[in-house]
Amino acid sequence: MVENTQVQVDEHGHQEHPVSLYLKIWVLLFILSGFSYMVDFMHLEGLLRWSLILLFMFLKAGLIISVFMHMMWERMALICAILIPPLALTLFIGIMAIESNYTFFSRLMFFTGS
Incomplete structure (x- = not known):
């Protein structure tokens, strides 16, 4: 899902990740949030509704943890x-x-x- 990008290390040993990676994840989070809102907009009911809401919630949480909290590295x-x-x-x-x-x-x- 997320490509393996080169991590740059500066002269002090700090890692720098490309801004494009964060922008791609940010856009993907907006898309997943849109899908989550579409579940309510389409008036889905029952087990399908809650399954989709939980799926989108776990996908968004996983992206946030792995990229923005730097768990991937x-x-x-x-x-x-x-x-x-x-x-x-x-x-x-x-x-x-x-x-x-x-x-x-x-x-x-x-x-x-x-």
Whole structure:
């Protein structure tokens, strides 16, 4: 999606990324935001609507994290240290959501006597 650009290093060791990369990502973020607004404009409903909204949201967040927060150029250890804990929390929240249905239905059966 994003081309591998040359990173320039100045005499002080600071990295400089080309402005064209940031402009391309900026335009891509506007396009993805436009698609996100089109989901509401087209009056999509149900699972399709929420799936598209979440897809565009994750794409925009990924672009912002990788380019504007400079994650694309970081070491893999730092990337893993920053990204793995939220992914693990998301997994555990999903497991708890599945388990909550079991607990809810168990309580319904016990307290209503059905």
